[in-house]
Amino acid sequence: MPEMKRHLSGATRIVVKIGTSILKTKLESFSFREHSRICNEIFDLISIKKQPVIVSSGAIALGMKSCGLKKRPTDIDALQACAATGQGKLIHAYESFFEKKNIHTAQILLTRDGLENRKRFLCARNAMRKLMELNILPVVNENDTVAVEEIAFGDNDILSVHVAHLVDADLLINLSDAEGFLLKSGTRVREVTSEDEIDTKLFAHLSDKKREETVGGMRAKLAAARLAMRLGIPFMIVNGHQPGILRSILEGKDVGTFFAPSREKKDQRHKWIAFSARRQGKITVDAGAFRALVEGHKSLLPGGIIKMEGCFEAGQVVDLATAEGKVFGRGVIRYNRKDLALIAGKKTSQIEPLLGRKTSTEVIHRNDMVLWSAR
Incomplete structure (x- = not known):
């Protein structure tokens, strides 16, 4: 009180x-x-x-x-x-x-x-x-x-x-x-x-x-x-x-x-990402990536991604969800849907060979992410 x-x-x-x-x-x-x-x-x-x-x-x-x-x-x-x-x-x-x-x-x-x-x-x-x-x-x-x-x-x-x-x-x-x-x-x-x-x-x-x-x-x-x-x-x-x-x-x-x-x-800016920005898609991550994001305060890497929804471009906001379907955060994504489909689930060392160019190792950087659930 x-x-x-x-x-x-x-x-x-x-x-x-x-x-x-x-x-x-x-x-x-x-x-x-x-x-x-x-x-x-x-x-x-x-x-x-x-x-x-x-x-x-x-x-x-x-x-x-x-x-x-x-x-x-x-x-x-x-x-x-x-x-x-x-x-x-x-x-x-x-x-x-x-x-x-x-x-x-x-x-x-x-x-x-x-x-x-x-x-x-x-x-x-x-x-x-x-x-x-x-x-x-x-x-x-x-x-x-x-x-x-x-x-x-x-x-x-x-x-x-x-x-x-x-x-x-x-x-x-x-x-x-x-x-x-x-x-x-x-x-x-x-x-x-x-x-x-x-x-x-x-x-x-x-x-x-x-x-x-x-x-x-x-x-x-x-x-x-x-x-x-x-x-x-x-x-x-x-x-x-x-x-x-x-x-x-x-x-x-x-x-x-x-x-x-x-x-x-x-x-x-983070409040806008969390609340006002239009969500263009959803990224589902595995249990290991979820723990790394929520407990380890890490950026999202391609290896932890198990599913994608929506049609998004780099720089747009997407939801983050657990394998059980619970949305636990949002972030500004650095890849479009087409490129992310090629590297999802892969190691960061495979990004350049798969895309044919050098680019960001993070799919969503920690500074561009807002999380609201630790469960």
Whole structure:
């Protein structure tokens, strides 16, 4: 608990993910009263010298309202149309509230595939950081008109982790309509300290409920929590309907469920490899290579490779998997698929004769690799 309180009390740059369920009531698919309540809490953070970044759902719900729809459409085209209709209204709601407090907002629409490109990732990161330097409040949503990942799954839960990664956040708060993660007995889990706990203690207690305006349930939140932990970002699931919840978190009160970040420090490039970069294939290694990578902190050599999947070029990111199929890391590969097929399973002394040229002995260098499992 002392470590949790240290993370919470010391947090300055805070990403707050606001789901559709927080912005609605039983009678309204989008409640401007609830929206103002949350905005007041965000403003409270600013007044105590915090730097909040908002990741907000609600565009589809506002679009449904404008289109006279009571039920969430099931086809992607209609969902995108609702998002396009509602997005301008969503950012207008934020700007209308905060301009009265002499704070300007900036609309940022992201797509996951845009962040998979390293150059675009850096451009987005630099823009976000400049906005914060200028004391402008970023309001982020997925560009649902051209991307559908969060429409189909997650209600921006995964996107919020991308944003926390972009701005190097001290804390990511996921406002939910639950008190935190609840066991089937109704007991609230107060702290999760490892990914293993998610697998062994939490998954068995999942019970997602479908809603008309959103698809984000606890399963999506656990997926987001896992990624945040892996990236070293403290993550909380709390009840966003509880008045004063953001201040309660920072004061260390007993609320929600805290997911402790990994203690392994990674630089921004390695975080991008681990999380944002598009994976172009998968390399399966034998038990000896697995031990050399995880326990010996070695580079991957061709002799330990037993299987390849995907069509990749040198310089692209691939998953690393055990013979049992468990993905335990990622890395930037130095060979294309065609050349690697010739040298996989061979000794390093055979590389030059087989390829007809002198090249790297490492398939993936240790400095270009991120591992997250020691099992």
